[in-house]
Amino acid sequence: MSTPSFPGTRLRRNRTDAWTRRLTAENVLSTGDLIWPIFIMDGENTISAVPSMPGVSRVTLDRLVGHVEHAAKLGIPALALFPMTPPSLKDAEGTEAKNPENLICRAARLLKREFPDFGLVGDVALDPYTDHGHDGVIRGDYVANDDTLEILQIQSVIQAEAGIDIIAPSDMMDGRVARIRAALDAKGLIHTRIMSYAAKYASAFYGPFRDAVGSGKALRGDKKTYQMDPANSDEALREVAMDIAEGADMVMVKPGMPYLDIIRRVHDTFKVPTFAYQVSGEYAMIAGAADRGWIDRERAMMESLLAFKRAGCAGVLTYFAVEAAEVLRRG
Amino acid sequence: MASLIEEEERRRGRNMRPGFTRPWEPAMSAGDPRDIDALRAQRAEVDAMLGFRYAEDAHQKARAWWRLVQARRARSAIQVTELPPLPAPPPGALTFAQKILARFGRFRPERATVPPYLR
Numbered sequence: 001m002s003t004p005s006f007p008g009t010r011l012r013r014n015r016t017d018a019w020t021r022r023l024t025a026e027n028v029l030s031t032g033d034l035i036w037p038i039f040i041m042d043g044e045n046t047i048s049a050v051p052s053m054p055g056v057s058r059v060t061l062d063r064l065v066g067h068v069e070h071a072a073k074l075g076i077p078a079l080a081l082f083p084m085t086p087p088s089l090k091d092a093e094g095t096e097a098k099n100p101e102n103l104i105c106r107a108a109r110l111l112k113r114e115f116p117d118f119g120l121v122g123d124v125a126l127d128p129y130t131d132h133g134h135d136g137v138i139r140g141d142y143v144a145n146d147d148t149l150e151i152l153q154i155q156s157v158i159q160a161e162a163g164i165d166i167i168a169p170s171d172m173m174d175g176r177v178a179r180i181r182a183a184l185d186a187k188g189l190i191h192t193r194i195m196s197y198a199a200k201y202a203s204a205f206y207g208p209f210r211d212a213v214g215s216g217k218a219l220r221g222d223k224k225t226y227q228m229d230p231a232n233s234d235e236a237l238r239e240v241a242m243d244i245a246e247g248a249d250m251v252m253v254k255p256g257m258p259y260l261d262i263i264r265r266v267h268d269t270f271k272v273p274t275f276a277y278q279v280s281g282e283y284a285m286i287a288g289a290a291d292r293g294w295i296d297r298e299r300a301m302m303e304s305l306l307a308f309k310r311a312g313c314a315g316v317l318t319y320f321a322v323e324a325a326e327v328l329r330r331g
Numbered sequence: 332m333a334s335l336i337e338e339e340e341r342r343r344g345r346n347m348r349p350g351f352t353r354p355w356e357p358a359m360s361a362g363d364p365r366d367i368d369a370l371r372a373q374r375a376e377v378d379a380m381l382g383f384r385y386a387e388d389a390h391q392k393a394r395a396w397w398r399l400v401q402a403r404r405a406r407s408a409i410q411v412t413e414l415p416p417l418p419a420p421p422p423g424a425l426t427f428a429q430k431i432l433a434r435f436g437r438f439r440p441e442r443a444t445v446p447p448y449l450r
Contacts, residue, residue: 088366
């Protein structure tokens with residue numbers, strides 16, 4: 001590529017008017033790129049705020065339909081469901097994860113009945129259900145990979161049978177995508193997709209999420225023996241390669257903004273639908289700074305979401321989904 | 332694969348409490364059984380409430396209302412705290428006699444029987 005030179009070339013020309021800026025935009029964010037994560041809880045007639053995530057709420061099932069109706073009208077394609085499991089149902093083995101009457105399954109049945117066109121993403125991992133807060137079962141002092149896989153298979157099957165369209169294993173156990181795919185196929189659930197949290201880092205940005213699902217205080221130790229080291233990039237490609245080979249239909253990088261380089265590498269290397277999770281800590285940073293008047297909430301939100309598209313994402317899981325869709329509708 | 336849950340049940344069967352039939356039940360005993368029973372009763376009532384709210388026609392709605400009444404009855408037996416009021420019976424849910432009682436404020440759904448045509 002020859003180097004353009006001034007004054008023959010003035011790159012500012014194309015930035016002169018709004019219409020040329022639109023015309024020459026290399027990336028565009030649309031409502032179809034958004035997945036909205038929502039928190040569900042037991043109880044009745046309650047919508048409770050998550051203090052560390054201003055603007056985000058947990059809802060009981062009887063308020064769920066009303067809660068998501070607006071998102072459906074805006075054309076958001078999919079919801080990701082996360083349960084806040086009552087402490088009395090948590091145990092060391094995360095057995096509530098296998099209960100076909102657990103919060104996720106009941107919510108999925110309800111949402112599929114009321115909004116059959118909504119895509120539903122089901123989180124598969126044990127941390128919302130274990131009293132120790134880890135994503136798998138513990139043997140000795142180690143999160144046991146292979147014992148956890150058996151539970152994840154059952155969890156995936158019951159979620160898919162309840163109406164979940166996309167199984168999203170977020171546990172980072174080795175070999176889970178292959179085992180889940182086999183379990184789904186054996187049940188004839190061949191159209192259930194798998195979006196693997198392929199490159200999920202042991203990150204400090206998950207704190208507010210753990211408040212929202214009530215797993216933060218319960219967590220003993222950290223997750224560094226199964227989630228990725230933030231120092232690593234090549235390892236992410238190996239993780240993604242394995243998940244694709246095992247049957248993942250889409251892959252995800254989590255968190256999002258601090259790992260845009262990983263998204264770019266994954267997208268360029270594999271050319272598979274790649275998603276980012278703009279996690280709770282990222283959301284809280286923008287929302288918190290905006291609440292204090294330090295940044296413009298709407299502009300920072302839209303800029304952060306566009307950054308994911310620029311990095312190569314097919315879509316983004318974001319707590320801003322509804323707000324962003326409203327902005328996009330306004331134009 | 333068809334029997335993943337059954338396999339799990341068999342494998343863990345020796346640890347299961349009598350009367351429970353699913354593998355997640357014994358582990359739930361880690362919590363206070365009364366809390367768990369109350370939670371289950373609440374979940375059953377919420378499901379019944381949703382069935383009532385989204386019933387498609389008048390007959391279904393009337394039947395769903397009685398299911399809700401039954402769920403409340405079961406829940407009241409476990410939970411002593413004050414519970415939110417149930418929705419009013421929809422048209423067609425009460426017999427003529429029940430309607431008369433309701434008009435005079437004497438109808439108690441928790442003690443009433445389901446009309447035969449809604450069973």
